[in-house]
Amino acid sequence: MKVRVNTILMLRAATGLLPAILLLLPGCGPRGPADEQLERLSIAFQTWVGYGPLYLAAEKGFLAEEGLELLFVDEELDAARRDAFEAGMLDAEAGTIDLLVNKRALDTPVVAVAEIDLSLGGDAIVAAGDIQTLEDLVGRKVAFARDDVGETFLSYLFHQAGLSLDQITIVPMSPDKAGQAFLDATVTR
Amino acid sequence: MKMRIATKLMLGAAVGVLAVVSVVSVAAYGIAREGLAKEITSHLQSVAQSRAAHVQTLLEQLKDTIATTATSIILADGLRELASPDADTAAVVHRLNARLAGLLPAEEGFDEVFLLDREGRIVASTAAARIGLDRSTDAYFVGGRDGPFIKDAHLSTATGRQSLAISAPLMDEEQGELLGVIVARLGTAELDEITADPTGLGNTGETYLINKYGFMITPSRFLDDTFLKLKVDTENSQACLEHMEAIRRGLLAEEHEHEAMAFTDYRGVAALGVHAHIPETQWGLLVEIDAAESLAPIARLRSTILLFAVLFGVLSLAVAGAFARRISGPIHELHAGSERIGNGDLDYRVDVKTGDEIQQLAHEFNRMAAALSESYATLEQKVADRTAELQKANEQLQSEITERKRAQEALKESEQRFKTLVEQAADAIFVVDMEGRILDVNAQACQSLGYGRDELLALNIAEVDTEVVSHEHRKRFWEKTKPGETVTFEGTQKRKDGTTFPVEVHLGLLRAEPRRTVIGLARDVTERKRAEDQLQRYAADLEKANEEVRQFAYIVSHDLRAPLVNLKGFSAELRSALEEVCSTVRTVLPQLTEDRRQALTRACQQDVPEALQFIDASVTRMDSFINALLKLSRLGHRELTFEPVNVEEVVRTTLDALAHQIEERRAKVTVGALPEVIADRTSMEQIVGNLLTNAVQYLDPDRPGEIEITGERRDDETAFRVRDNGRGIAERDMPKVLAPFRRAGSQDVPGEGMGLSYVQALVSRHGGRIWCESEPGRGTTFTFTISNHLQKGDHHA
Numbered sequence: 004m005k006v007r008v009n010t011i012l013m014l015r016a017a018t019g020l021l022p023a024i025l026l027l028l029p030g031c032g033p034r035g036p037a038d039e040q041l042e043r044l045s046i047a048f049q050t051w052v053g054y055g056p057l058y059l060a061a062e063k064g065f066l067a068e069e070g071l072e073l074l075f076v077d078e079e080l081d082a083a084r085r086d087a088f089e090a091g092m093l094d095a096e097a098g099t100i101d102l103l104v105n106k107r108a109l110d111t112p113v114v115a116v117a118e119i120d121l122s123l124g125g126d127a128i129v130a131a132g133d134i135q136t137l138e139d140l141v142g143r144k145v146a147f148a149r150d151d152v153g154e155t156f157l158s159y160l161f162h163q164a165g166l167s168l169d170q171i172t173i174v175p176m177s178p179d180k181a182g183q184a185f186l187d188a189t190v191t192r
Numbered sequence: 193m194k195m196r197i198a199t200k201l202m203l204g205a206a207v208g209v210l211a212v213v214s215v216v217s218v219a220a221y222g223i224a225r226e227g228l229a230k231e232i233t234s235h236l237q238s239v240a241q242s243r244a245a246h247v248q249t250l251l252e253q254l255k256d257t258i259a260t261t262a263t264s265i266i267l268a269d270g271l272r273e274l275a276s277p278d279a280d281t282a283a284v285v286h287r288l289n290a291r292l293a294g295l296l297p298a299e300e301g302f303d304e305v306f307l308l309d310r311e312g313r314i315v316a317s318t319a320a321a322r323i324g325l326d327r328s329t330d331a332y333f334v335g336g337r338d339g340p341f342i343k344d345a346h347l348s349t350a351t352g353r354q355s356l357a358i359s360a361p362l363m364d365e366e367q368g369e370l371l372g373v374i375v376a377r378l379g380t381a382e383l384d385e386i387t388a389d390p391t392g393l394g395n396t397g398e399t400y401l402i403n404k405y406g407f408m409i410t411p412s413r414f415l416d417d418t419f420l421k422l423k424v425d426t427e428n429s430q431a432c433l434e435h436m437e438a439i440r441r442g443l444l445a446e447e448h449e450h451e452a453m454a455f456t457d458y459r460g461v462a463a464l465g466v467h468a469h470i471p472e473t474q475w476g477l478l479v480e481i482d483a484a485e486s487l488a489p490i491a492r493l494r495s496t497i498l499l500f501a502v503l504f505g506v507l508s509l510a511v512a513g514a515f516a517r518r519i520s521g522p523i524h525e526l527h528a529g530s531e532r533i534g535n536g537d538l539d540y541r542v543d544v545k546t547g548d549e550i551q552q553l554a555h556e557f558n559r560m561a562a563a564l565s566e567s568y569a570t571l572e573q574k575v576a577d578r579t580a581e582l583q584k585a586n587e588q589l590q591s592e593i594t595e596r597k598r599a600q601e602a603l604k605e606s607e608q609r610f611k612t613l614v615e616q617a618a619d620a621i622f623v624v625d626m627e628g629r630i631l632d633v634n635a636q637a638c639q640s641l642g643y644g645r646d647e648l649l650a651l652n653i654a655e656v657d658t659e660v661v662s663h664e665h666r667k668r669f670w671e672k673t674k675p676g677e678t679v680t681f682e683g684t685q686k687r688k689d690g691t692t693f694p695v696e697v698h699l700g701l702l703r704a705e706p707r708r709t710v711i712g713l714a715r716d717v718t719e720r721k722r723a724e725d726q727l728q729r730y731a732a733d734l735e736k737a738n739e740e741v742r743q744f745a746y747i748v749s750h751d752l753r754a755p756l757v758n759l760k761g762f763s764a765e766l767r768s769a770l771e772e773v774c775s776t777v778r779t780v781l782p783q784l785t786e787d788r789r790q791a792l793t794r795a796c797q798q799d800v801p802e803a804l805q806f807i808d809a810s811v812t813r814m815d816s817f818i819n820a821l822l823k824l825s826r827l828g829h830r831e832l833t834f835e836p837v838n839v840e841e842v843v844r845t846t847l848d849a850l851a852h853q854i855e856e857r858r859a860k861v862t863v864g865a866l867p868e869v870i871a872d873r874t875s876m877e878q879i880v881g882n883l884l885t886n887a888v889q890y891l892d893p894d895r896p897g898e899i900e901i902t903g904e905r906r907d908d909e910t911a912f913r914v915r916d917n918g919r920g921i922a923e924r925d926m927p928k929v930l931a932p933f934r935r936a937g938s939q940d941v942p943g944e945g946m947g948l949s950y951v952q953a954l955v956s957r958h959g960g961r962i963w964c965e966s967e968p969g970r971g972t973t974f975t976f977t978i979s980n981h982l983q984k985g986d987h988h989a
Contacts, residue, residue, distance in 0.1 A: 045405050058441075074406065074433060074437075076404050076405060077440050080331050082329055082331035082333075082335070083335070086346060087405055090346070090347075090420055092403070092420065092423070149334060172369060174368065174369065174370065175338060
């Protein structure tokens with residue numbers, strides 16, 4: 004089993020290049036195709052189009068060739084996935100690379116087993132007209148999903164600029180709600 | 193294999209009964225089983241739906257409760273106060289704790305209610321010991337920041353109890369900022385209560401919930417300590433989670449029907465089960481019952497059916513056996529009887545009293561035996577009768593054969609006669625098929641062509657008559673003629689030596705089926721042809737001679753006129769010269785002697801003028817003859833135009849012109865019905881005019897004249913007759929009546945004698961004839977005819 008934590012990918016992640024990775028509990032690797040009984044594993048991830056190939060792999064029988072059968076679990080919250088991991092109910096997760104960092108930071112016993120996607124995502128900060136630099140955000144309300152890519156992204160930018168998230172007012176909000184909130188002028192982002 | 197009837201009947205009945213019983217049993221079992229399966233599915237599904245609805249309602253109530261609690265102004269204010277640096281933290285926390293205890297009391301199942309600040313730290317709680325703990329990474333905080341949230345069933349880290357947690361954000365309404373999160377943790381007792389209700393589930397049925405990972409979160413009816421420990425990995429649970437996944441991906445409708453599944457449950461026991469979903473938490477609700485219990489009625493039914501089938505089978509066999517013996521007994525009796533009769537005991541009778549068809553059969557059998565016995569007695573008489581009949585038939589046959597022979601001989605004779613007829617026929621006879629093969633010929637054919645009979649039969653008709661298939665007319669005959677039709681044509685046949693001769697051929701269809709056969713009669717027309725050719729040559733010569741005569745007449749008459757003109761001119765010159773001579777003579781007369789004077793005076797006044805007058809008269813007469821001759825010769829050249837002519841009208845017009853003369857001679861004219869003809873109008877006028885003029889002119893002045901004109905239409909010609917009671921024509925003059933320049937009888941009527949010549953020429957050009965019958969002193973009848981074959985619009989040069 005190989006852990007893929009590519010520093011270049013990490014760096015690039017901060018500029019919007021977020022590779023998705025597959026995380027596995029140690030010791031739960033796939034068995035050889037010689038075993039007739041398929042290894043049934045549960046895997047959870049947020050709903051995102053980038054995980055489509057996993058469904059395709061299941062439907063095309065590629066997973067079965069590897070002796071695997073995956074139970075796809077819809078779990079949006081990283082915290083909930085972590086609980087499931089700890090309770091021994093969840094076998095694997097798919098997520099962006101910041102997820103790995105977070106889990107590592109909390110000592111969750113995970114390893115990365117495969118890099119499954121290289122996404123040139125369009126992560127950006129959307130701000131009102133009078134905000135031109137990161138420094139202009141200080142003291143303003145910024146909405147993003149906590150515990151998620153958005154938070155990682157913003158943390159990294161602030162860190163680079165010598166700023167701290169404590170200097171802004173965080174409005175925790177999932178991305179689907181944030182757009183409307185911005186239009187209603189309740190947040191800056 | 194020999195088998196007794198009784199055995200066969202029994203076996204047949206047994207097979208039939210078994211087949212019917214098997215089919216009925218299997219069908220009944222199948223129907224019952226399917227009905228029961230449906231009923232079980234329906235029952236389990238209704239339990240599943242009702243429990244799932246119950247659980248869903250409970251979860252929604254919990255979410256509503258926490259959402260309502262989160263709107264508490266006291267809690268919001270408390271959080272705001274705690275956020276400010278100069279807050280009396282202990283007092284605020286105390287106030288908040290009291291408030292929390294009041295909001296969600298423990299008796300309603302809530303184990304702990306606590307507040308987290310926006311950093312995820314517990315700032316107030318009904319369990320005071322937990323204040324200050326950082327729960328920022330707990331799902332109830334992360335999830336509860338965005339809205340009312342249910343944390344899935346878990347073992348509480350605080351109490352170790354099976355718990356659910358519900359949370360909701362506390363917002364600063366004015367600023368729209370998050371102040372903190374309120375969380376309530378409660379046990380799963382209420383859920384357990386819903387699923388543990390055994391109502392309608394018999395002795396082995398159970399309902400339980402599994403979370404989205406397939407782990408059991410409510411108690412099992414059979415096993416202990418399963419909460420989040422037992423992963424239910426059965427076909428029912430897998431189907432439940434797969435359906436949930438499919439619904440989430442939009443591949444399956446939320447409300448979908450599925451059959452009860454037969455599977456091995458988590459204990460390894462055969463079970464039937466269904467599932468339902470709790471969308472709020474993505475739980476699966478499984479309702480399962482042991483197959484042994486649910487399908488017990490089916491097992492009982494199977495046993496009952498089997499028992500009945502066996503009983504029915506045995507009973508049927510017994511009945512069939514008895515029945516078979518009843519049928520076969522009388523048949524044996526019949527068999528024995530027939531054997532005895534067969535052995536010669538004709539007086540034996542069978543005794544069967546079954547009252548059915550077999551008794552009838554026995555009765556017939558007995559009748560047959562009696563009849564046999566009787567017929568045996570009369571057999572010899574019958575043999576004698578039949579022999580006599582046979583004899584008679586033989587004689588009849590013999591006489592028929594004789595008759596037929598006679599008929600055949602007659603036929604043969606007739607055939608022979610026919611053959612002789614054919615053989616001796618003067619015409620050559622050929623029988624030919626459609627390919628032209630010569631099938632038969634007669635002696636004349638051989639003789640005329642110079643072949644032997646066998647030689648001819650090897651030839652094709654085309655080798656003998658080269659035009660036979662090329663001529664269009666014949667070809668049509670060859671292909672289309674029906675029996676009874678014949679066709680005649682002229683052709684040429686070739687002899688063996690290569691010489692040819694003309695023939696007239698009559699063809700007729702001899703036979704149309706099975707293959708068309710044609711009989712041809714060929715007559716050698718060499719002689720006739722020769723005669724016809726001769727005739728044609730004569731006709732041509734004649735025409736030529738005629739033409740020459742006409743030319744001659746024209747030239748002669750034309751050339752004769754020139755000298756006549758001279759003659760006339762110079763006679764006038766002579767007359768004027770004479771006058772001059774005479775006037776001179778008169779002046780010298782006194783000097784002459786009396787004799788000379790008298791002679792000159794006579795010559796001048798009498799002899800010379802008289803001679804000149806004779807010359808003039810002769811010239812005039814000669815001119816008139818020449819004119820008539822010219823007219824006649826021109827007549828042969830004038831073009832005639834045929835059209836319908838009303839002869840009666842022509843006659844009337846002519847009579848009108850002659851009216852004065854008719855009256856003068858006191859003649860009576862009768863005109864009969866005159867048919868219309870196709871003719872040249874001018875010619876008709878000339879013909880009628882001449883004949884009527886003649887009739888009027890030659891009437892006898894000593895008696896009243898009578899003229900009668902009649903007409904009659906015949907097959908080929910129309911005849912007109914002009915009869916008068918005039919002076920008549922003498923026998924010796926008859927031949928010259930129609931000749932030119934000939935006049936009969938006393939010459940007291942002016943004319944050149946050309947009239948009837950014209951008439952004859954004109955009648956002839958109308959394809960007709962003219963003749964006359966006459967008796968001197970009694971009258972003359974002229975008859976002329978006009979051909980009926982002239983066509984309107986024809987021209988005749």
